[in-house]
Amino acid sequence: MTTKQTKSWVTALTGMIVLMVTSINAQAFESMKVGDWDVDFSGNINGFFTNVDCDPNGNGVVAGGLACGSNGTDRTVGSVQTGLLPSWFGFHAKHESDNITTEINIGFQPGIDGGSQSNSLDGPLQNNSENLRVVNLKFGSDWGTLMIGRDIGIFGSDALLADMTLLGVGTVSDLTAGGGNTTLGRIGVGYLYADWKAQIQYSSPTWEGFSFAVALVDPWGLAGLSGDSLNSGSFDQQADTYGFEGKAVYKFGGADGSTVSGKVWASFIRQSLDSSSLPGQDATGFDVGVKVGLNDLELVGYFYSGDGIGTTGFLLDAVDLSGNTRDSDGFYVQGTYKFPGAGTKVGISFGESNLDLAAGEAASTLVKTNESFIIGLYHPLTSSLNLVLEYSNTEATAHNGNSADENTIAIGAILFY
Amino acid sequence: MPRPGQVAGLLVGYLFAFLTCLPSAYAASNSVIWERGDQIVKLVRQDDDSAAPNDHPTSMTADEIEAMLETLRLRYADEDPGGVPVHVFTQTDIENLGKALAIGLGRAAPSQDLIFHVIGARRLSRGAFARRNRVCAGRVFYRDGNLNIIFGQIQSPYRKKNVYGQIDEDFYPRNYGNRTTATKHDVVLLPNATASLYQSSGGVRDDWIVIKPGVAAAASSPDANPELALATTGATAAATVEATANTSTAASANANETASGRTEDASTPSLAADLEQRLKALKRLRERDLISENAYQAKMKEILQDL
Numbered sequence: 001m002t003t004k005q006t007k008s009w010v011t012a013l014t015g016m017i018v019l020m021v022t023s024i025n026a027q028a029f030e031s032m033k034v035g036d037w038d039v040d041f042s043g044n045i046n047g048f049f050t051n052v053d054c055d056p057n058g059n060g061v062v063a064g065g066l067a068c069g070s071n072g073t074d075r076t077v078g079s080v081q082t083g084l085l086p087s088w089f090g091f092h093a094k095h096e097s098d099n100i101t102t103e104i105n106i107g108f109q110p111g112i113d114g115g116s117q118s119n120s121l122d123g124p125l126q127n128n129s130e131n132l133r134v135v136n137l138k139f140g141s142d143w144g145t146l147m148i149g150r151d152i153g154i155f156g157s158d159a160l161l162a163d164m165t166l167l168g169v170g171t172v173s174d175l176t177a178g179g180g181n182t183t184l185g186r187i188g189v190g191y192l193y194a195d196w197k198a199q200i201q202y203s204s205p206t207w208e209g210f211s212f213a214v215a216l217v218d219p220w221g222l223a224g225l226s227g228d229s230l231n232s233g234s235f236d237q238q239a240d241t242y243g244f245e246g247k248a249v250y251k252f253g254g255a256d257g258s259t260v261s262g263k264v265w266a267s268f269i270r271q272s273l274d275s276s277s278l279p280g281q282d283a284t285g286f287d288v289g290v291k292v293g294l295n296d297l298e299l300v301g302y303f304y305s306g307d308g309i310g311t312t313g314f315l316l317d318a319v320d321l322s323g324n325t326r327d328s329d330g331f332y333v334q335g336t337y338k339f340p341g342a343g344t345k346v347g348i349s350f351g352e353s354n355l356d357l358a359a360g361e362a363a364s365t366l367v368k369t370n371e372s373f374i375i376g377l378y379h380p381l382t383s384s385l386n387l388v389l390e391y392s393n394t395e396a397t398a399h400n401g402n403s404a405d406e407n408t409i410a411i412g413a414i415l416f417y
Numbered sequence: 418m419p420r421p422g423q424v425a426g427l428l429v430g431y432l433f434a435f436l437t438c439l440p441s442a443y444a445a446s447n448s449v450i451w452e453r454g455d456q457i458v459k460l461v462r463q464d465d466d467s468a469a470p471n472d473h474p475t476s477m478t479a480d481e482i483e484a485m486l487e488t489l490r491l492r493y494a495d496e497d498p499g500g501v502p503v504h505v506f507t508q509t510d511i512e513n514l515g516k517a518l519a520i521g522l523g524r525a526a527p528s529q530d531l532i533f534h535v536i537g538a539r540r541l542s543r544g545a546f547a548r549r550n551r552v553c554a555g556r557v558f559y560r561d562g563n564l565n566i567i568f569g570q571i572q573s574p575y576r577k578k579n580v581y582g583q584i585d586e587d588f589y590p591r592n593y594g595n596r597t598t599a600t601k602h603d604v605v606l607l608p609n610a611t612a613s614l615y616q617s618s619g620g621v622r623d624d625w626i627v628i629k630p631g632v633a634a635a636a637s638s639p640d641a642n643p644e645l646a647l648a649t650t651g652a653t654a655a656a657t658v659e660a661t662a663n664t665s666t667a668a669s670a671n672a673n674e675t676a677s678g679r680t681e682d683a684s685t686p687s688l689a690a691d692l693e694q695r696l697k698a699l700k701r702l703r704e705r706d707l708i709s710e711n712a713y714q715a716k717m718k719e720i721l722q723d724l
Binding site for chain 1: 454538541546547548549550574575576577578579580581582583584588589
């Protein structure tokens with residue numbers, strides 16, 4: 001979507017809000033029923049001061065590393081930027097008729113940093129942009145819900161949504177140091193980015209806490225962060241192939257004030273990689289996760305593994321220059337405690353993502369492990385406004401032994417509306 | 418730094434903790450009586466282990482329960498006590514709750530309560546196209562011949578946070594009320610001929626209403642034509658509710674909605690209400706700063722004119 005188109009959408013939706021607010025004397029952004037439609041505008045604005053101290057340990061770059069590794073120089077980068085959660089303007093409308101529920105969702109994600117001072121990527125992580133990550137329709141009934149459009153991918157999404165840094169910053173990295181639409185949180189240091197994908201997704205009803213979802217996904221393309229990998233030019237992701245993702249979830253406790261609540265989940269991702277010049281490959285991965293709440297204590301454990309799925313994002317550095325897939329895995333563990341009364345949450349987490357060499361591939365500066373340790377303090381000043389203080393240490397190690405560190409202090413706020 | 422083997426150990430630990438909790442978790446989740454969208458009626462364990470067992474299971478019809486719920490009224494705390502009371506529940510809420518609670522009370526064990534939350538749409542202004550969604554949530558149980566409802570939320574704003582495109586987290590935590598601690602509300606529940614505020618040695622609970630089934634059924638019939646006893650909220654309201662005449666039915670009240678989105682009710686104050694009790698109730702409202710000094714003085718003068 002071009003900037004001009006985005007502005008047109010924003011203008012149109014803003015006009016709708018003004019019209020509604022002025023014509024019915026409603027409180028802005030309150031969930032309303034207009035005719036038979038439930039209409040809701042929602043989202044957030046967030047911003048953080050980040051100070052990133054990069055230390056390449058004096059031994060060269062880590063290609064594809066998330067700890068300032070690609071630069072290889074000792075430096076400090078300061079920014080005022082958006083955190084892991086993109087600022088969001090979401091429009092949501094729901095209608096029920098004849099036992100069929102229909103919904104539409106449109107969500108814009110404007111970043112607060114308008115300048116690109118460092119590396120940039122295409123796609124949802126691109127700098128200096130207004131993203132349009134959510135455009136979908138849903139309809140469903142007792143048989144479940146069908147979603148058609150762009151929405152978050154299934155694989156890795158529960159790991160991301162359970163990440164405490166969702167309200168904060170987490171790892172900044174070369175990708176977003178100095179500005180970018182979002183930081184990385186624990187993306188690439190514990191789980192693979194779920195991304196926002198065009199898809200047709202079926203999600204089941206919930207049976208005693210159990211549910212599942214499957215999706216046919218627009219095929220994804222190879223990309224190489226490291227320079228040691230094939231990109232989409234070698235594998236035609238627009239050939240006769242699709243992506244498939246799915247998950248099963250069991251939720252327990254929760255809405256009854258029970259002491260124990262949480263969920264366990266498992267998901268998969270699969271996509272064929274077709275090429276006219278190289279043997280075809282398959283990218284296949286799975287993950288499992290557990291999230292358990294015991295009163296004010298919450299624990300999360302997550303693990304993923306795959307072949308040809310890459311690291312940091314799906315199909316990033318997934319295939320070496322000879323066309324062979326690389327294995328990858330990762331995990332994170334997290335514990336948070338919410339102080340009763342004040343509601344202040346303190347959290348600690350550790351995670352890593354590993355990328356193996358392909359069969360016959362020689363050791364190089366290609367990243368082997370990205371890992372991070374994060375401590376965060378999240379204080380709800382109101383039900384809408386959270387103040388955030390985070391420290392994170394991210395370390396990247398290459399297959400040839402090179403390493404780099406990144407220490408980040410982040411202070412900021414996120415306001416939901 | 419931990420390696421995959423250590424991680425696997427951690428995950429096994431998590432899994433063990435999960436499996437340990439599974440039986441109780443399954444029991445808790447296996448108790449949904451009714452669910453529609455973001456609304457639910459569910460069986461849960463009593464919130465207080467020291468509470469007396471409920472008289473469950475009990476047999477009540479949906480019509481009986483609907484009749485009880487229809488009698489419930491409230492007034493907004495920032496209003497003059499002489500203002501017009503409004504229904505606690507919308508007609509749709511009443512119908513949904515009536516059916517689900519009848520089933521739930523028939524299934525519940527003595528150690529179980531029913532919790533609910535329902536979302537009713539209330540018109541923003543008379544004849545307005547747009548309506549405002551409001552949440553009522555609470556805890557229901559039957560004991561000593563009465564239906565008890567403890568309200569955790571009464572016509573609270575219904576808002577969802579949009580967290581990374583997931584619109585499922587409530588802005589305000591759901592509150593189903595509990596026996597041990599009263600929930601402070603922005604509204605005043607009004608006792609009436611059929612429903613009184615719960616009274617214990619600790620005082621009156623403004624968030625806990627006790628309804629007599631038989632009386633409620635009779636009171637809700639058009640022939641009985643009961644009246645809400647207005648301005649009697651407070652310390653002695655539970656014991657002094659009077660069933661005098663002259664009111665509209667719930668259905669007619671539902672049809673009248675005011676510019677503030679609050680439902681009008683055509684009821685009028687009870688002429689038979691005891692002046693002393695009314696004055697005490699009024700004084701209590703003032704002491705709790707629920708009404709202004711001017712409103713207090715004006716209302717007191719009005720009551721004293723009945724002498």
